[in-house]
Amino acid sequence: MLDATAALRPLVQVRDLKMYFPIYSGLLRRHTGDVKAVDGVSFDILPGETLGLVGESGCGKSTVGRALLRLYEITGGTVVVNGTDIASLDSEALRRARPQMQMVFQDPQASLNPRMSLADIIGEPLREHTDWDASRKLARVYELMDAVGLNRRFANRFPHEFSGGQRQRIGIARALALNPRFIVCDEPIAALDVSIQAQVVNLLEDLQDQFGLTYLFISHDLSMVRHIADRVAVMYLGRIAELSPRDALYARPLHPYAEALLSAVPEPDPTLARARQRIVLQGDVPSPANPPKGCNFCTRCPKVFDLCREVKPELAEVEPGRFVACHLFANTSVAGSTGASDATEQTQQGVPR
Amino acid sequence: MADGATPVLDVRGLKTVFRTRGGEVHAVNGVSFHLDPGELLGVVGESGSGKSVTMMSLIGLLPSPPADVRGGTVMLGGRDLLRIGADDLRDVRGAKVGFVFQDPMTSLNPVFTVGNQIMEPLIRHMGMTKQQAEVRAAELLSLVGIPDAKKRLKSYPHQFSGGMRQRVMIAIALACDPDVLIADEPTTALDVTIQAQILELVKDLRQKLGMAIVWITHDLGVIAGIADRVMVMYGGQVVEQAPVRELFSNPQHPYTRALLKTIPSLTGAREDRLQVIQGQPPILAGEPTACPFRARCAHVFDRCHAENPQRRALDGRPVGRGHDVACHWTAEARDA
Numbered sequence: 001m002l003d004a005t006a007a008l009r010p011l012v013q014v015r016d017l018k019m020y021f022p023i024y025s026g027l028l029r030r031h032t033g034d035v036k037a038v039d040g041v042s043f044d045i046l047p048g049e050t051l052g053l054v055g056e057s058g059c060g061k062s063t064v065g066r067a068l069l070r071l072y073e074i075t076g077g078t079v080v081v082n083g084t085d086i087a088s089l090d091s092e093a094l095r096r097a098r099p100q101m102q103m104v105f106q107d108p109q110a111s112l113n114p115r116m117s118l119a120d121i122i123g124e125p126l127r128e129h130t131d132w133d134a135s136r137k138l139a140r141v142y143e144l145m146d147a148v149g150l151n152r153r154f155a156n157r158f159p160h161e162f163s164g165g166q167r168q169r170i171g172i173a174r175a176l177a178l179n180p181r182f183i184v185c186d187e188p189i190a191a192l193d194v195s196i197q198a199q200v201v202n203l204l205e206d207l208q209d210q211f212g213l214t215y216l217f218i219s220h221d222l223s224m225v226r227h228i229a230d231r232v233a234v235m236y237l238g239r240i241a242e243l244s245p246r247d248a249l250y251a252r253p254l255h256p257y258a259e260a261l262l263s264a265v266p267e268p269d270p271t272l273a274r275a276r277q278r279i280v281l282q283g284d285v286p287s288p289a290n291p292p293k294g295c296n297f298c299t300r301c302p303k304v305f306d307l308c309r310e311v312k313p314e315l316a317e318v319e320p321g322r323f324v325a326c327h328l329f330a331n332t333s334v335a336g337s338t339g340a341s342d343a344t345e346q347t348q349q350g351v352p353r
Numbered sequence: 354m355a356d357g358a359t360p361v362l363d364v365r366g367l368k369t370v371f372r373t374r375g376g377e378v379h380a381v382n383g384v385s386f387h388l389d390p391g392e393l394l395g396v397v398g399e400s401g402s403g404k405s406v407t408m409m410s411l412i413g414l415l416p417s418p419p420a421d422v423r424g425g426t427v428m429l430g431g432r433d434l435l436r437i438g439a440d441d442l443r444d445v446r447g448a449k450v451g452f453v454f455q456d457p458m459t460s461l462n463p464v465f466t467v468g469n470q471i472m473e474p475l476i477r478h479m480g481m482t483k484q485q486a487e488v489r490a491a492e493l494l495s496l497v498g499i500p501d502a503k504k505r506l507k508s509y510p511h512q513f514s515g516g517m518r519q520r521v522m523i524a525i526a527l528a529c530d531p532d533v534l535i536a537d538e539p540t541t542a543l544d545v546t547i548q549a550q551i552l553e554l555v556k557d558l559r560q561k562l563g564m565a566i567v568w569i570t571h572d573l574g575v576i577a578g579i580a581d582r583v584m585v586m587y588g589g590q591v592v593e594q595a596p597v598r599e600l601f602s603n604p605q606h607p608y609t610r611a612l613l614k615t616i617p618s619l620t621g622a623r624e625d626r627l628q629v630i631q632g633q634p635p636i637l638a639g640e641p642t643a644c645p646f647r648a649r650c651a652h653v654f655d656r657c658h659a660e661n662p663q664r665r666a667l668d669g670r671p672v673g674r675g676h677d678v679a680c681h682w683t684a685e686a687r688d689a
Contacts, residue, residue, distance in 0.1 A: 056544035163633050193399040193634070194571055198615040198627035205626070220544065227617040227627060250619065264549035265619050266574025270597045272620070273578040280553050281546045284514040 010044035011082055011182055011214050012068065017041045018076035019060070019067045023289060035289045037063040039238035040077070042315065045182070050208065050215040052229030052246070054222055054261070058285055060238040061218050062106075065184040068216065069101050070094060081182060099129050099178035106187035108167030112159040118145075118170055119155040125177040144173040147210070148203060165196035172203065176211070184216045189224065201228055222265050226250050234258045237296040238288055240315055243323040254324045256303045295327065303328060360387035360428075361532045361565050362411075367425035369403075369410045372418055379637045380406045382589040383425070385664075387673055388533060393559065393566045395580030395597065397573060397612075401634050403589035404569045408535050412450050413442045430532070448478040451526030455538035457518035461510040467494075467521050468506025474528045493524040496561075498554055516547035520554065527562070537569045552579060573616060577601060585609050588635050588645025591664060595676035605667065605678040607650045644681065652682040 020034035038060045045051045055061045067074045070086050079086045081101055089097060105111035112121055122141045126132060132140070142152050148169040159167055168188060175183055185204065189197040201224060207213060219225050225232055226246060233243040234255065242255035253259040260279040267273040281300045286292055292299050298308040307327050318329040369381035381403045388394050398404045409415050410422045411434060427434040429449060434442065446452070454460040462470060471493055472486040481489065487506065494502035497520040510518055519539060526534055536555075540548040556579060559566065570576060576583055576597065583600045585593040585608065593606040604610045614628035632649040644650070644657040665684055668675040
C-alpha cells in the first residue's frame, strides 16, 4: 500500500499542529493556562487513502479533525490541503477553499437542522457555493440521494422522519454535494446500532471508490478502523503515540499505549476472550491542561523508566513506514533511508520547528 | 448453574406496553428468563429491542403512564414483584436488586457527596446508623477499587472521572448485598481501557461476592468475555438463548448469525466488505402476530408472516436451560 503510493504527493500535510484552548480564571478572567488539546501533531494523508485516527475520549482526535478544516482558529502549525495552507488563509479565500474539504459529523441528530427539508439540507452547500438555478440544484440533490441510497421521494421530508442510519446518509450526501476531495469523518458510526454501522461503513467505502475520496476516519472503534483504514494513527493526550500501516499495527503494536489499547478491545469469541492476557491500564487519562512532564503516557505506562518522566519522546520512524513516539524505540530508529518512502520520511521526520 | 438449581430470579411472559399519542408501542412481548445463583446472564440487542425496558419493568422503574406492565410474573425470593405494593417494591430495589445504569454522569445526584449517596441505601434498607453506614461506605469504595476511600466519600460526583463514577455506581448497587445485580450497558459510555478496568472489577467482585448478574449490552465482545449464558433480544422478544460458547460457535437464529457477522474482527482475517443486515429494526405497534425479524431476514418464508415463532429447545433440555431459538426457519430445517 505504502510503496505503491509512495510517489504520490500527500493530499493533506499536517505539521506540528497545535490547538490550545485558553483557560481564564480568577476575578479578572486572566489567561491562566491552556488546555493543550492537540500538542504538536504531524501526519500526511495520501490521495485516495483512509487514515484512521483512534484514541480515547479527550485525546484530541476530534479536535484534530476540526482544526484540519479550520473549524477552529489553530494555535500553531500548518495544515496544507491540496497545496494550500489552510491555517493562514483569510476568510474569503478559506470560503473558496471549503468545497474541497468537508466533514461528516458524529451525531446525525444534532448536525441536521430540524426545520429544513432533506432537499434543503443537501442543497445548502450548492446554494452557498454555486450560482446554479433551482432545477440544476434539484437534479444534483437527486443525484446525491441516489448515491447514498436515499429514496428520491423523501426529498421533502424532515430529519426527524428518518432513522439514525438514514440521517447519517443525509449528512454524507451533504458532505458530497460540492465534490470534495477530502472528507473528515468524525465518529460517523458511533451513534448507530451495530447492524446499521456496517451499512454506513460500506457506503463510505463505496463512495470512496466511486469518487476517489480521501478520508480522515476518526473513531474509537478499533475493529471498525481496522476494517476501513489504510494507515492508523493512535493518539494519546494530544499527541500521536504511533502511526503505522494498518496490518502492521494490528499484528504487532509497538507503542505501549497502542498495545494496551488494542488489548482492551473485547474479543467477540468466548474461547479467545477468556484465554487472552489483557493489559489493564491503571488510572485515568491525565488532564490535558496539566499534562505530565516527559512522555505524556508515563503515568500509566507499564514499561515506564526514568527517562520517560524527564524527556518528551519525538515521533520517529522506527521501522519502514512505522512511526512511534517512545523512548523504548529510541535506539532502533531508522536513521537513513532504509526502504522508507522519501516523501513520508521527509515529511514525518523533518518537522519544521 | 446446573439444571434444576432454584433460580434467584424467574421471569415468565413479561409484557410491557407504552401508551403514546401515536398509539400503543409493544416494547416487551412475552419475555421469559431465569437467573441462577452466581450466574452472569448477558442480554444482547440493538437499541429498541426491549432489553432495558424488560429489566426496568421487573422492578417497577418505568413511569406509569405511559408504561403499562401488562402481564407476566417476576418471582424473586418467593414473591411476585409485579403484584406487591409500592412500598414493598421500594424495599426490593436496592436491598435485593441492585441496578447500575449506563450513564454514570446522569445517574448520580450532583448536589450530594458520593458518600452520602452510598450511605443512603444502607440507612434506608439496612437500618444502619450514620456512623455504621460511613464505615461500610468506605469499605465499599475500596472494594470497587477507589483509592483513599475514606477521604473520597466527601467528594462530589463531578470530582470523579467517568470510570470512577461507574465504580461509585457499582458500589451503591452493591451496598445492601443484593441477590441480583442488573447492569444496563454499564461500560458503553466508557473508553475501552476504562471498560477493561470495569470488566476486571466485575469478574473479581463475582468471585468475591457470588451474586447473580444480568448484564445488558449491545457489544458482543463484552458478552463473550464475561457471560455464562446469553439471551439475544429483537423486537421486544427473546429470539435465541444459549450458553455463551454455544451461542458464539453455533448461532441458530438468522439475526444472531447476521449480528455476529457484522462486527469486524480485531484479530481474524479482514473482510473486504462488512456483512450487512439490510433494513431497519421494526416499530413495535400493536400485538406481534408475525416474526419481528421477517422484514430483514434472509430466510423469510410464508409462515414467518403469518405466525410469531415460539422459543423451541434445540437440545432436548427445557426452554431456557439449554439452547433455544424462536424461528420457523430453524424449526423447519431441523424437522426436515
